[in-house]
Amino acid sequence: MNLTDTDHATNEPGILRIGQSMTRMRLMTGRRLIGRLAIQSVAPGLELSHLDVLDAVRRAQEAGEVTVGTIAEMMRIDPSRASRIVADMVGRNILRRRASQTDARRIIVVMTPLGQRLLSEIRAQKLTFVSEVVKDWKPEEIEAFGELFEKFISGYEDVFQARIKDIAEEA
Numbered sequence: 001m002n003l004t005d006t007d008h009a010t011n012e013p014g015i016l017r018i019g020q021s022m023t024r025m026r027l028m029t030g031r032r033l034i035g036r037l038a039i040q041s042v043a044p045g046l047e048l049s050h051l052d053v054l055d056a057v058r059r060a061q062e063a064g065e066v067t068v069g070t071i072a073e074m075m076r077i078d079p080s081r082a083s084r085i086v087a088d089m090v091g092r093n094i095l096r097r098r099a100s101q102t103d104a105r106r107i108i109v110v111m112t113p114l115g116q117r118l119l120s121e122i123r124a125q126k127l128t129f130v131s132e133v134v135k136d137w138k139p140e141e142i143e144a145f146g147e148l149f150e151k152f153i154s155g156y157e158d159v160f161q162a163r164i165k166d167i168a169e170e171a
Contacts, residue, residue: 018152034129038122043094043114050094053085054119057095057111065100065108094118 035051056074060066072082086109089095094115100106111119134142 034125035122037125038118041125042118042121043092046092046094046118049085050089050092051118051122053082053089054094054111054115054122057109057115058119061110065102065106066110067106067108071109089115 032048035048038051039046039048052075053071056071057066060070060074068083068086069079071086072079075082086095086097090097092114093112096110096112097107098110100108134145137145
């Protein structure tokens, strides 16, 4: 997309509306209400970064074993910071370290039952929150929005990854 195309796109009312809504949502999600509610009800004293690590472990384990390096990469943080957070979570019995089944020299990270419970609580809090937001919507509106929002987020991820790749190639 060249500059002229970009200028035209930013003048489209629908594009402007989406951009403004994204800003409002970012400001609200920046407060991390759902995560704070989950921590309060399941594990008072945790930090929001602990929830980010749990989510990274959940997503990464779908592809195989999870290491501290995997967590650091997914969260875009320094491996030493990831290691400190994981160590804290091991101490709190949220995560556990164990030897890899494929290479006993490698240490992997797995969730404990408390970690699983915390993830379940986050999911329940999130679904309750979303249900409250759309409580007055018609079922077909919820379905249409769900489909379009998923399509938007997938496109957002694709464009984001392409931009990251472009930046890396330029460096």
